Amino acid sequence: MEPDSTQEDWQVACDADEFEGEELLECHSGGQQILLVRTEVGVVACPAICPHMEERLAHGIVDGNVLTCSKHLWQWNLLSGEPVGLAEMPLQVAPVRLEAGKYVVNVQKLKRFGDSSCS
Numbered sequence: 001m002e003p004d005s006t007q008e009d010w011q012v013a014c015d016a017d018e019f020e021g022e023e024l025l026e027c028h029s030g031g032q033q034i035l036l037v038r039t040e041v042g043v044v045a046c047p048a049i050c051p052h053m054e055e056r057l058a059h060g061i062v063d064g065n066v067l068t069c070s071k072h073l074w075q076w077n078l079l080s081g082e083p084v085g086l087a088e089m090p091l092q093v094a095p096v097r098l099e100a101g102k103y104v105v106n107v108q109k110l111k112r113f114g115d116s117s118c119s
């Protein structure tokens with residue numbers, strides 16, 4: 001566990017079986033819709049909705065460690081959340097662990113920066 005997180009910060013997202021063979025999966029975890037994303041180095045989580053407008057990021061494309069939103073092609077580095085190319089704001093990214101056959105997300109990391117949506 002990270003030094004600044006508590007057990008309550010980590011919430012179940014889904015059974016590992018549900019995400020097997022998938023790159024993107026929307027889940028409900030910790031009272032919010034999130035997206036699990038499989039990167040080259042492991043699974044991370046981010047909000048289900050693009051921070052630009054109201055597009056579902058599950059419609060996007062994952063290439064290595066980069067997620068591309070399908071609507072206006074904003075891109076982010078999934079390891080840092082930093083914008084790539086056209087993107088004008090970062091994406092919240094949270095760590096994910098596999099525990100007892102379930103993916104568990106540090107949902108506090110997705111709330112800590114607030115709602116960064118813009119119009």
Ligand code: FES
Nearest residue numbers: 050052069072074
């Ligand atoms: S809605 Fe995602 S890039 Fe515009």
